Amino acid sequence: MNARDPHARAPRSPRLRPARLAPADVLRLGAVGLRARRARVVLSALGIAIGIATMVAVVGLSHSSRADLMARLDRLGTxxxxxxxxxxxxxxxxxxxxxxxxxxxxxxxxxxxxxxxxxxxxxxxxxxxxxxxxxxxxxxxxxxxxxxxxxxxxxxxxxxxxxxxxxxxxxxxxxxxxxxxxxxxxxxxxxxxxxxxxxxxxxxxxxxxxxxxxxxxxxxxxxxxxxxxxxxxxxxxxxxxxxxxxxxxxxxxxxxxxxxxxxxxxxPSDALAAKAATDEGLTALMLGLGAVALLVGGVGVANTMVISVLERRAEIGLRRAIGATRGAIRVQFLTESLLLSAIGGAGGAVLGAAATFGFALAQGWTPVVPVWSLAGGFAATLVIGVLAGLYPAVRASRLRPAVALSAT
Incomplete structure (x- = not known):
């Protein structure tokens, strides 16, 4: 076709697609957000850590006590x-x-x-x-x-x-x-x-x-x-x-x-067996208290993330203005919430295991920390992180660039 043909169509410009961050970049971006507010992060993670440490220690001490009891029964005979x-x-x-x-x-x-x-x-x-x-x-x-x-x-x-x-x-x-x-x-x-x-x-x-x-x-x-x-x-x-x-x-x-x-x-061995059953009931009660502490820690994480969104409206507006999608903003704040919860969960698991070993050795028991309690505790922190960060992430993604950039 002749280039001078008046009926010729102008070539289409390529459709622009927003760039997507790689998982490593998302983690790096979330870590930057946490490093900028270290004192608040430590206090929020501490609430999660206390809940997880309580749950891990309760499960560990219960299993250590029961293992000692079973060893005594084997030694004494039933x-x-x-x-x-x-x-x-x-x-x-x-x-x-x-x-x-x-x-x-x-x-x-x-x-x-x-x-x-x-x-x-x-x-x-x-x-x-x-x-x-x-x-x-x-x-x-x-x-x-x-x-x-x-x-x-x-x-x-x-x-x-x-x-x-x-x-x-x-x-x-x-x-x-x-x-x-x-x-x-x-x-x-x-x-x-x-x-x-x-x-x-x-x-x-x-x-x-x-x-x-x-x-x-x-x-x-x-x-x-x-x-x-x-x-x-x-x-x-x-x-x-x-x-x-x-x-x-x-x-x-x-x-x-x-x-x-x-x-x-x-x-006589029935009395020791009854003691084991009593310990199981007490363990359930203490796990409930640990779950309450974990819930309180989750509320602290949610509060931290909401305040972070309010403080960083200008940053959110700038990122939206240069092409960040709402999904990217949501992922960023969810990642920060997950990292914050994971830090608390890891610290709590270590603290709970250390408490179990220390107390069990002081009582002359063989320390037992079930792997499932550590894995379950850490998984619970991730769930708490998602739930705590969901509302702040959605709220951040709904900020309009013009309104966010005009915020002081």
Whole structure:
């Protein structure tokens, strides 16, 4: 076509397209916005960090405590059953038969059976202490195989043996020794006006903590010196885990065939299991408090971003005037909000993990910080960042260039 042809069409100018920022440029732009307001960023991120640290620490400490509890249960065993005498049909205190241990041992799956008995004796540090001041320590008769059945240990000295169970000697529970002021084996205490030699002190008995507060003597010695009638007050029985419930069912009729209703059977490990369930409830409560703290931190981030939009209207207007789209403005402020939340989340995760390790080690636990708690906490901060930055980002993108540039 001739260039001078009056009907010729002028060539079209190419359509202009707004340039798009690469992801790295978006992150760099968001970081610049945060560096310009460092004090405000630190305070806003601190709210997020406190919430995440609380949640991570609560989960970590709960798992560390539960792991320690499960380790204790594995060590102590969950197959221990205790038998106590309750009240008979007339409401009177019942007594277990003297042959109760032998009858329990005849149950097929039973691996071990032993007993203790309440002894009507008072314990004092010396004969100059008034008789009514027993320091809350009672006396119980014990068989020589008691420690084996309970997986208990002696902290100092020795346990009762076939050689000394007939002699006026005693082994004190850990709390009983402290209350009586006994610091080492070889010291003496007074039982019913007679001096008795302390031959050992027990470690705390976790499955049967009542034994921590008693003075234990042999069955023969208790009958000879302290007026013990020989009737056991508590039996301890172990059987394979698979048969525990079956043995539990037949124990009352075996121990006291004539009055099975007066026999109480319990499983000490159930108390530790109940403690684990209680810890789970407390963990849920503390997680709720951590979520509230995280929500408050999110409100702080939203407030920071709204103020940032108001302060930077001139910047927004200039960017719009030179070609930035509304979408680019939204992405910029959402990125700043996400970075702000991520800083708080990362700091909170580190702080929560450190708190978990510190407290767990101080308690003698094995520190456990589940990976999902760290990942979940960080993901929650990103969600908070998006929600907190959404309104400020939309508001910034709707500013008209002329109005924004005229703002002072």
């Amino acid at each position: 197959n221990l059953l205790t038998v106590e005498a309750g009240k008979d049909a007339e409401g009177n205190e019942a007594k277990l038969p003297k042959s109760a241990v032998a009858m329990v041992e005849r149950i097929g799956p039973v691996q071990h059976a032993t007993a203790t008995g309440d002894v009507p004796a008072q314990v004092r540090r010396s004969d100059v202490v008034p008789k009514e001041r027993t320091a809350g320590v009672s006396v119980q008769a014990a068989r020589t195989d008691l420690l084996t059945a309970l997986n208990a240990e002696v902290a100092q000295g020795t346990w009762l043996t076939a050689a000394n169970e007939r002699l006026p000697v005693t082994v004190l529970g850990s709390i009983a020794a402290r209350r009586l002021g006994v610091t080492a084996p070889g010291e003496k205490v007074v039982m019913n006006d007679e001096y008795v030699v302390v031959v050992g002190v027990l470690e705390p008995v976790e499955l049967v903590p009542v034994l921590d507060r008693v003075a234990l003597v042999g069955f023969p010695a208790a009958e000879e010196y302290l007026g013990f009638d020989g009737h056991p007050s508590m039996l301890f029985e172990r059987s394979p885990d698979a048969t525990v419930e079956d043995v539990r069912t037949v124990l009352p009729r075996t121990v006291n065939p004539g009055d099975a209703g007066s026999v109480k059977v319990s499983r």
